[in-house]
């Protein structure tokens with residue numbers, strides 16, 4: 001017997017392990033002797049045709065799909081095409097998106113035979129039994145299409161099923177994942193659920209606030225095994241809120257230190273679930289990166305969305321982590337329906353503070369809020385949500401087909417993440433412009449730093465005012481997209497902003513030059529090696545002159561950079577001289 005699973009990710013996420021599918025496949029292989037295959041989700045119609053052409057239905061028990069909001073239209077399309085070709089093969093959905101709206105999905109999409117709601121481990125035996133018998137077994141969590149050999153959907157009130165003990169979960173056989181050798185940072189599940197109740201969060205619904213961790217022995221022994229088997233020392237410890245239980249974290253860190261494994265690891269947590277001592281201990285135990293969801297820089301919004309971070313305390317912890325050598329990744333969200341101009345300005349301000357901080361953070365993310373299915377926020381504002389075709393990164397699938405767009409428009413409940421919450425204080429155009437500019441701000445890092453250090457507190461306000469002003473005239477936002485090709489357009493908007501808003505000529509010309517320089521850095525890195533963009537970009541004062549020397553430059557261009565030791569802005573004039581052996585022009589300090 002065989003089963004095929006399609007991941008909810010596309011090829012862009014090859015470096016990320018589909019832990020859910022791996023855990024299910026490992027269990028099915030071991031306990032049910034079902035050979036499992038995990039495939040990438042095709043991203044366009046040609047890829048769908050190819051995937052179906054390659055599909056072999058010999059001994060195929062079912063085709064399973066892991067579902068996520070952003071790839072859900074593509075998942076449905078693929079499933080429909082598989083059903084067309086292999087009518088008798090059951091289609092099984094699971095994962096975060098299908099779990100939120102199982103009934104609606106089954107009702108609208110006849111080709112979906114079964115949806116496994118919530119955590120699947122406890123349901124796998126029943127799933128296999130019922131597929132084999134082609135009949136439903138009365139249980140919570142498995143939702144059947146009436147066409148799947150039964151007369152009615154059995155359970156009218158599905159509960160999300162929890163697996164009680166993390167240590168009892170099936171062992172993962174990572175070799176099932178075809179790209180296992182491409183993984184640089186090995187993901188390990190450390191536990192599940194989060195006790196907080198942020199109103200926009202989908203995970204809190206999925207796990208129903210049931211916070212769990214693997215025992216320290218189990219976790220450390222898994223790390224040791226993976227270190228040996230895959231010869232890796234770099235881990236990502238997956239949990240939405242890894243440090244919530246501080247006693248656990250202390251014990252875990254001490255046991256890593258005692259083990260002398262010398263691994264590097266990253267995790268996610270809230271800024272109020274760490275303190276300085278814990279951060280220091282985590283650093284000593286090998287923690288190199290922490291993802292902190294901050295969402296808003298406004299204490300008012302923090303309360304409204306029930307995130308309840310105290311911004312000044314969050315800044316202190318995040319900066320402290322950075323100072324001691326744990327690189328933070330911080331994440332912001334704009335577009336809350338209750339957001340006022342002053343709240344958005346506070347978020348932009350904090351974003352700019354972090355963007356200007358040295359040493360640089362690992363990442364500063366900005367997201368446009370997406371109404372995720374069945375979250376408290378979406379339930380409350382569902383009647384107001386709108387679709388305008390602008391895709392935030394939460395619906396980050398490009399090139400929607402006609403069929404996909406039609407479905408999105410027809411079923412807002414199922415595809416709510418493609419919609420947005422209108423805001424009566426801030427126009428949609430202003431949001432789109434600001435989000436887009438800040439999304440690509442990593443490409444204009446020197447500009448944003450110089451701009452923020454020059455204007456300080458006034459920087460965010462000026463940016464917001466200008467973009468609200470010009471957005472009135474932008475009726476068509478189709479040229480504004482989260483798409484690499486729009487980076488030069490971001491530069492044009494920034495130049496326009498500087499020219500119209502800064503009167504001091506000296507600083508104005510510097511800022512315009514920095515935009516040009518940043519754009520040029522993008523060009524250089526994109527042409528030569530897109531992958532290495534960030535690492536190349538992260539030059540330091542010590543290596544920056546050498547680094548800049550090795551780059552190709554426009555004649556007579558000034559490059560600016562900050563010396564982190566004294567925070568002084570340095571400028572050097574560069575011009576093109578000769579070609580090196582790779583036929584690349586070199587810049588020389590003038």
Ligand code: B12
Pocket residue numbers: 007008009010013016017018019020021023024064065066067068069070071092093094095096097100116118119120121189193201202203204238239240367372373393394395396
């Ligand atoms: C790791 C992670 C990622 C990784 C890898 C995802 C992956 N391949 O699994 C990366 C970084 C790539 C990622 C990216 C994104 N993510 Co993400 N991610 C997570 C995170 C933190 C953990 C997922 C995980 O590994 N869980 C552990 C495993 C064991 O659980 P699981 O995958 O849910 O699988 C279990 C069940 O769901 C079920 N199951 C899953 N699939 C299937 C299939 C079948 C057939 C069956 C029977 C059962 C089943 O069985 C498993 C065992 O119980 C979750 C948050 C969370 N706690 O769930 C968010 C989460 C899944 N991500 C989310 C989002 C929105 C995104 C992005 C869109 C974010 C963005 N702006 O870019 C992108 C989209 C990527 C893409 N699809 O193209 C949302 C999804 C919400 C939704 N309703 O769909 C979540 C829930 C975060 C949140 N708080 O809202 N993500």
Ligand code: SF4
Pocket residue numbers: 194195196197198201202203204240241270293307
């Ligand atoms: S703290 Fe994070 S994981 Fe927990 S509910 Fe809030 S957003 Fe979700």
